[in-house]
Amino acid sequence: MTADSYQDRLQGSTLPLNAAARRLDVHGAVQGVGFRPYVVRLARELGLNGWVRNAGGHVIIEAAGTPESLNALAARLPAEAPAQAVVRDVIVTDLDDRMARLHGRRGFTVGASIARSGRRDFPPDLAACEECLRELFDPADRRYRYPFVNCTACGPRATIITELPYDRPQTTMAPFPLCAACAAEYTDPADRRFHAEPVACPACGPTLRWATSCDTSDSNESTASGDDALTAAVGTIASGGIVAVKGLGGYQLVCDATRTDTVARLRAGKHRPAKPLAVMVADVAAARQLARVSDVEAELLTSVARPIVLLARQGDRHALAAGIHPQLDEVGLFLPYTPLHHLLLHDLARPLVVTSGNRSGEPIIIDDHEARTRLGQVADAFLTHDRRIRARYDDSVARVVAGTGSVVRRARGYAPAPTPLPRPAPRPLLAVGAQLKHTFALASADDAIVSPHIGDLSNQDTFTAFTDGLAHLSTLLSIRPTCVAHDLHPAYISTQYAARWPRNRRLPVQHHHAHVASCAAEHGVTEPFIGVAYDGLGWGDDGTLWGGEVFLADLTAYRRVGRFGTAPLPGGELAVRRPARMAMGYLFGGERIGAGMVDPELAASFAGRFDEQEVATVRRMIDRHVNSPYASSAGRLFDAAASILGLCDDVSYEGEAAIVLEATAGGSGGRPVDTGELPWKVVSSSGMWVYDPAPTLMGLLRGVTDGTPVHRLAASFHATVTAVTLALCIRAAQLSKVSTVCLSGGVFQNRRLVTELRAALGDEGFTVYVNETVPANDGGISYGQAAVASARMNL
Missing domain, CATH: 3.90.870.10 (DHBP synthase)
Incomplete structure (x- = not known):
C-alpha cells in the first residue's frame, strides 16, 4: 500500500492524517493498583484511541494518535503511574497500517483480559485509603460502616487472587456479583472504583x-x-x-x-x-x-x-x-x-x-x-x-535503626513485591530458605520474589503452608523452577525438601554466606566485601556449627577469615532453650585460645545458682563429648551473657535472652548507657583471627561479684562485641584492601549493636550496609540463596 492510499483510508476515521499506532507492553507490578484506569484517563487526555488490557501478569496498550501524543504516553506512563504501581519496563512496538485503521475509532477503553505465559507480578495488599475511610464514617454514604469498602488505591490484593490476569473472576470476590450501583462505578473511567476488582457494598459484597x-x-x-x-x-x-x-x-x-x-x-x-x-x-x-x-x-x-x-x-x-x-x-x-x-x-x-x-x-x-x-x-x-482468604499473609514487622527502616518480618504489605537481583537468574530458580522464620524465594531474570513469612518448618502444618504457598505463588508468577538452592544443614526440612530434586539441579549455599549475600544483594553490591554474619546456629562447610563469622566474600564465594571462639551446647537443642546451659558450656568447655583462661572460682560461683545434679550432668556431657556439639556462635554468646547476668536462664521464644540483654543495656527503649569495654582478645589461630570470649565472660562474672549494676555490664558487653567486630573487620581489610562491610544475621536485629557498630566502622572509613528490605534474620536466607545461586549460574 502506498503512503497516499494509506492517508486516503484515514480520511473517514477520527484520526489525524499523520496518525500512527503503537503497542506498549508494560511490565512490573501493574495489576491490582489502578493501572488500567490510569491508562484510560491519560490516553483520553492525550486524545488517543485504542484500548488497555491485562495480559497474564503485565499490561498491553494499543493506541493510535499523533506521534507526539504516543511519545507522551510512553514517557508519562512510568513517571505518573499510581503510587503502588512499579513499572519495570515499557516495550514499544510500531503497529502496521491495519492496526492504525483498527484504532481509527473514537475513544479509549479497557479491553478484555487475556491469559499469557511469562513472568508476572502482582501487588501486596494495600491499607485502606483516606477517601474510603471518609466514606466509612459518613452517615450519608451508602457504604457507611461497611467493613469491606475499597477502591483502586486500596484493599485486598495478594490475599484474594486465585489466578492471573487480575480480574474479579480470578479472585475470591467472584461469588459476589456487582449490584447496579457498584457496576456503574466499576465501568466509569472517571470513578476511582473503575476496575477496582474487590469493589463491593452492603447490597452485593461480603457480610x-x-x-x-x-x-x-x-x-x-x-x-x-x-x-x-x-x-x-x-x-x-x-x-x-x-x-x-x-x-x-x-x-x-x-x-x-x-x-x-x-x-x-x-x-x-x-x-x-x-x-x-x-x-x-x-x-x-x-x-x-x-x-x-x-x-x-x-x-x-x-x-x-x-x-x-x-x-x-x-x-x-x-x-x-x-x-x-x-x-x-x-x-x-x-x-x-x-x-x-x-x-x-x-x-x-x-x-x-x-x-x-x-x-x-x-x-x-x-x-x-x-x-x-x-x-x-x-x-x-x-x-x-463470607469472603474466602486465598493466601496466608501474617502481619509484617519493621523497626528503624540508625535512622533507616528495616524489615524484621516480611509479609503482608511487602510480599510478594519483587526484590532485584544484582546478577540475573539465567534460569528460573527456587530457593527454599532455612528452618526457622522460614521463607522461600522464586527467582526469574532480574528479580527474586520472596514469599511471606511462614514460620518454623519443624511443624507439620507450617510445612504444609510452605508447599501450598509455593504451589500457589509459582503458578501466579508463572515461574517453573529448573533448579533449587538450599542450605547445607542436613536436618533442615527445607534441605530435605530440596533433596527430592536431581543432584545436578541442586545448588547448596552455606547459611552465613546466604546471610551476608542477602545484605550485599539488596544494596546492589557485586564487588568483594567483608561479610559479618552473627546469628544463632548454621551449618558450616566443615560440618561444624557456625554463628560468629567474618568472611571475605562476593556473591559467588567466600573465605572465612575470622570467627568467635567455640563452646559446646550441652544437650544440643536444650542448650538453645536454656541459656544457663550455654553459659556452663562456655565456662566448663569453651575453646581455650592463647592465654584466655576461666577463673574456676568465678565459674563455680555461677554454677552454684543451679541444681547440683544438673551442673554435674552438664559437666559430664562436656567432658565426654556427649550430645554437646561445638559452635562459634555470636547468638549463643549473647545467651550466655544474659544468663551470667541473671537476666534469662530459660527462653520461651527465639532470641528472648538477647532481647532482654539489649533492653537491660538501654538499647531498646531505656536511656542508653555509656560504658567502657570488658576485657577481650583476638588472636591468630589456624590461619584465622579468633575472638576469645573467655576474658569477656570473666569480666561479666567479676562485675556481678563486685556488685556492678547489671545494666552497666549489659551495656559493656555490647560495647565489647562492637570493639571485637571492628578489630576483626580491620584485620580482614588489611588482608584484602576491601572497605565495604555487610552485616547480617539474627544478632543484627539488635538496634544498639548495629548503631554502635555502624558508627565505629564508619569512623574507620568503612562503607557499611545492613539489611533493610529483607530481614537480617533467617527470613532473609532464601533471598540470599537466590542471589548466590544466580551469581554462580552466571559464571
Whole structure:
C-alpha cells in the first residue's frame, strides 16, 4: 500500500492524517493498583484511541494518535503511574497500517483480559485509603460502616487472587456479583472504583458474621450479621473477652490491650508465655502516647504496608497491660489497615492486642472450619465473613535503626513485591530458605520474589503452608523452577525438601554466606566485601556449627577469615532453650585460645545458682563429648551473657535472652548507657583471627561479684562485641584492601549493636550496609540463596 492510499483510508476515521499506532507492553507490578484506569484517563487526555488490557501478569496498550501524543504516553506512563504501581519496563512496538485503521475509532477503553505465559507480578495488599475511610464514617454514604469498602488505591490484593490476569473472576470476590450501583462505578473511567476488582457494598459484597460457639454445625454458624455482628464483637472485647477476627491474610486474636487478666488468658491460650504482643492503635498521635515515635518511624507506621513497628516505650507505663511486653522497654505498635480494624478501634476507643490467630509455632489460620477447631479454646467468639482468604499473609514487622527502616518480618504489605537481583537468574530458580522464620524465594531474570513469612518448618502444618504457598505463588508468577538452592544443614526440612530434586539441579549455599549475600544483594553490591554474619546456629562447610563469622566474600564465594571462639551446647537443642546451659558450656568447655583462661572460682560461683545434679550432668556431657556439639556462635554468646547476668536462664521464644540483654543495656527503649569495654582478645589461630570470649565472660562474672549494676555490664558487653567486630573487620581489610562491610544475621536485629557498630566502622572509613528490605534474620536466607545461586549460574 502506498503512503497516499494509506492517508486516503484515514480520511473517514477520527484520526489525524499523520496518525500512527503503537503497542506498549508494560511490565512490573501493574495489576491490582489502578493501572488500567490510569491508562484510560491519560490516553483520553492525550486524545488517543485504542484500548488497555491485562495480559497474564503485565499490561498491553494499543493506541493510535499523533506521534507526539504516543511519545507522551510512553514517557508519562512510568513517571505518573499510581503510587503502588512499579513499572519495570515499557516495550514499544510500531503497529502496521491495519492496526492504525483498527484504532481509527473514537475513544479509549479497557479491553478484555487475556491469559499469557511469562513472568508476572502482582501487588501486596494495600491499607485502606483516606477517601474510603471518609466514606466509612459518613452517615450519608451508602457504604457507611461497611467493613469491606475499597477502591483502586486500596484493599485486598495478594490475599484474594486465585489466578492471573487480575480480574474479579480470578479472585475470591467472584461469588459476589456487582449490584447496579457498584457496576456503574466499576465501568466509569472517571470513578476511582473503575476496575477496582474487590469493589463491593452492603447490597452485593461480603457480610460480617458473629458466632459465640466453636461448634461448626450449621445451627451455630452465625447468631448475628452485618453491623449487629460488629456490635457484638465490640461488646465482647469491651467486657474483657477475646475475639477471633477474620482478617486480610488470616485470623487474628483481638482483645483489650489494657486488661491484664485478658492478656494473661490470651497468652495461656496461645501457649505464648513471654513473646511480645503487637498492639494496634488508632493513629500516630495514639502511638505517641505509648512510645517515642520519630519522623521516620511515623512514616513507617503510616506507610501503605502498615507494618508492626518496634518502638521505644514512653509515657504511662500502666497504659498497657503488664503482660504485653514482659521485661522490655520496646513495644510493637501498628495502625489499622482494614476498614474493619478502623471500626473496631473507633467503637472501642482503646488500644487493642491484634495478634496472629494461631497457637505458638503454628502458621496463621486462614480456613474458617480450622479457625473454629483450633482457636475455640482461646477465643470467646468469632467475627468472620463470607469472603474466602486465598493466601496466608501474617502481619509484617519493621523497626528503624540508625535512622533507616528495616524489615524484621516480611509479609503482608511487602510480599510478594519483587526484590532485584544484582546478577540475573539465567534460569528460573527456587530457593527454599532455612528452618526457622522460614521463607522461600522464586527467582526469574532480574528479580527474586520472596514469599511471606511462614514460620518454623519443624511443624507439620507450617510445612504444609510452605508447599501450598509455593504451589500457589509459582503458578501466579508463572515461574517453573529448573533448579533449587538450599542450605547445607542436613536436618533442615527445607534441605530435605530440596533433596527430592536431581543432584545436578541442586545448588547448596552455606547459611552465613546466604546471610551476608542477602545484605550485599539488596544494596546492589557485586564487588568483594567483608561479610559479618552473627546469628544463632548454621551449618558450616566443615560440618561444624557456625554463628560468629567474618568472611571475605562476593556473591559467588567466600573465605572465612575470622570467627568467635567455640563452646559446646550441652544437650544440643536444650542448650538453645536454656541459656544457663550455654553459659556452663562456655565456662566448663569453651575453646581455650592463647592465654584466655576461666577463673574456676568465678565459674563455680555461677554454677552454684543451679541444681547440683544438673551442673554435674552438664559437666559430664562436656567432658565426654556427649550430645554437646561445638559452635562459634555470636547468638549463643549473647545467651550466655544474659544468663551470667541473671537476666534469662530459660527462653520461651527465639532470641528472648538477647532481647532482654539489649533492653537491660538501654538499647531498646531505656536511656542508653555509656560504658567502657570488658576485657577481650583476638588472636591468630589456624590461619584465622579468633575472638576469645573467655576474658569477656570473666569480666561479666567479676562485675556481678563486685556488685556492678547489671545494666552497666549489659551495656559493656555490647560495647565489647562492637570493639571485637571492628578489630576483626580491620584485620580482614588489611588482608584484602576491601572497605565495604555487610552485616547480617539474627544478632543484627539488635538496634544498639548495629548503631554502635555502624558508627565505629564508619569512623574507620568503612562503607557499611545492613539489611533493610529483607530481614537480617533467617527470613532473609532464601533471598540470599537466590542471589548466590544466580551469581554462580552466571559464571
